[in-house]
Structure formats: structure tokens, C-alpha cells
Amino acid sequence: MNTSRALVIHVLLLVVVTTTWGLLATRGRKNSIDMELCMGCICEATSNCNLTFQCTRGLCGPFLISEIYWKEAGRPTITGDNPNRKGAYHKCVTEPYCAAATVHQYLAKYHQDCNGDGRIDCDDFARIHYMGGHQCKINMNHLGYYKIFRECNKSLQKLMG
Numbered sequence: 001m002n003t004s005r006a007l008v009i010h011v012l013l014l015v016v017v018t019t020t021w022g023l024l025a026t027r028g029r030k031n032s033i034d035m036e037l038c039m040g041c042i043c044e045a046t047s048n049c050n051l052t053f054q055c056t057r058g059l060c061g062p063f064l065i066s067e068i069y070w071k072e073a074g075r076p077t078i079t080g081d082n083p084n085r086k087g088a089y090h091k092c093v094t095e096p097y098c099a100a101a102t103v104h105q106y107l108a109k110y111h112q113d114c115n116g117d118g119r120i121d122c123d124d125f126a127r128i129h130y131m132g133g134h135q136c137k138i139n140m141n142h143l144g145y146y147k148i149f150r151e152c153n154k155s156l157q158k159l160m161g
């Protein structure tokens with residue numbers, strides 16, 4: 001199987017696992033689908049979108065989310081959990097839906113034009129996720145993460161026409 005096809009399948013898998021129809025209804029269908037695909041490419045670049053990934057060096061789940069990132073995102077939890085419970089962070093960021101919600105909230109908080117192209121889109125979101133909200137203007141074009149992100153983006157754009 002060629003890599004771009006594998007990427008696309010992975011991304012669509014994430015979309016299926018993390019999307020709710022409620023979200024699509026409230027945010028406008030076109031925009032939310034774009035956002036879900038964007039999340040898929042970020043997931044792909046971060047961990048190969050491994051939905052069962054645990055932790056490495058303080059970074060957990062398919063989006064490799066640190067506890068600080070989770071706190072800045074407003075400490076989302078899985079349904080019924082308490083954000084003050086020890087373990088709420090790990091439980092959330094290793095569960096794909098809660099992990100994706102954490103990324104959404106972090107991106108909303110740090111929403112900005114990192115690459116200076118005059119608009120705020122998935123390229124900016126990929127930078128914010130990786131570099132953090134305060135450092136997203138740092139050049140990251142040489143990083144493996146960013147290269148995989150671009151490849152994923154290109155594959156999806158080709159697919160969507």
C-alpha cells in the first residue's frame with residue numbers, strides 16, 4: 001500500500017472515531033469536516049495517529065499531549081470524570097475523542113496566524129499544536145513532524161480534488 005493512501009485511511013479512521021454529528025451540526029458542515037481532516041493530519045504527524053499510544057517522556061496519547069497542554073486547554077475530561085482527580089489527564093488524552101477535544105480547545109485558545117500568510121488555517125494549527133501557543137512562529141519546516149503533516153495535507157487535498 002502506498003504511503004499517501006495509508007495516511008488517508010488513518011486520517012479517516014480518526015475522523016470516524018472522534019467526530020460527533022452534534023459538532024458537525026453546530027459548526028457548519030464544511031468547516032467542521034475541514035477541521036476534522038486537519039486534526040487527522042496533526043494526529044498522523046504526531047504519533048502516526050496511533051490511537052492506542054500510551055506515553056513517552058511525559059507526552060501521552062495519539063496527540064502526545066503533556067499535562068501542561070491539557071491544563072491550558074481547560075482540563076477536559078471523559079464523560080463523568082472529575083478534572084481534579086489524579087489520573088483525569090491521562091484518562092482523557094489517551095482516549096481519542098477526549099484527546100481530540102483537548103487539541104480543539106488548545107487551538108481555540110491560541111488561535112493565530114503563525115506562518116504570517118494572512119489567514120488562520122490548518123497549517124497554523126499544526127504549528128500551534130507542536131510548538132505551543134507562544135512559539136508557533138518559530139520555523140519548523142525542517143522537522144519530521146512538519147514534513148509528515150505536509151504530506152498528509154497534500155494527500156487529502158488530492159483526494160478532495
Ligand SMILES: *[C@@H]1O[C@H](CO)[C@@H](O)[C@H](O)[C@H]1NC(C)=O
Nearest residue numbers: 037038041121122123153156
Ligand atoms: C491543507 O492546507 C491548506 C492550506 O494551508 C488548508 O487550508 C487545509 O485546511 C489543509 N487541510 C488539511 C487536512 O491539512
Ligand SMILES: *[C@@H]1O[C@H](CO)[C@@H](O)[C@H](O)[C@H]1NC(C)=O
Nearest residue numbers: 047048050051052053054055
Ligand atoms: C501503538 O502504540 C502501542 C503502545 O505504545 C504500541 O504497542 C503499538 O505497536 C503501536 N501501534 C502501531 C501501529 O504503531
